[in-house]
Amino acid sequence: MEYLFDNMRIFASSFGYLFIMNIKQKRLNAIENIIRSEMIRNQDELQRALSNKGFEVTQGTLSRDIRKLKIVKRHDGDNRYIYVLPDAIPAGKPAVEFSGHLAVLKTPPGYAMAIASDIDRIAPGEILATIAGDDTILVIPRDGYSNKQVAKALEPFLTGRQTNETEKK
Known part of the structure; x- marks a missing residue:
């Protein structure tokens, strides 16, 4: 049996053991890896990349994840903007x-x-x-x-x- 509850998936085996897997944390890690390894320009591209890795998310969930990870868009030098993680922000403060x-x-x-x-x-x-x-x-x-x-x-x-x-x- 499988139950979905508050971003946690709980699997109950026939022996009564519960295995808890934090789906949200795995998804956040996947987003970080995608942003670090690919040139992602918009949420549609990120959503497709996540889907290819087995994560189906809504646009609303993706927006919350982007905000939580403090991902921002940066000019890539080729008249386009790409998503970057906060640790990729250049030195210098406002x-x-x-x-x-x-x-x-x-x-x-x-x-x-x-x-x-x-x-x-x-x-x-x-x-x-x-x-x-x-x-x-x-x-x-x-x-x-x-x-x-x-x-x-x-x-x-x-x-x-x-x-x-x-x-x-």
């Missing part, structure tokens, strides 16, 4: 500069959208919204906050150290 009350973050090419998405998702109270290009993010602070307060709120995104504590804010 820098912030203010123009009046607006903050501008400079990032390595291809990383602005991923960082802006993190800021929007984990937005501290000081941040109203972001607008991202390829290597630049415009951060629009809420009224009533100083540039110093906004810079402090953006600090976790500048160092790349967003933690669960940051996400709870």
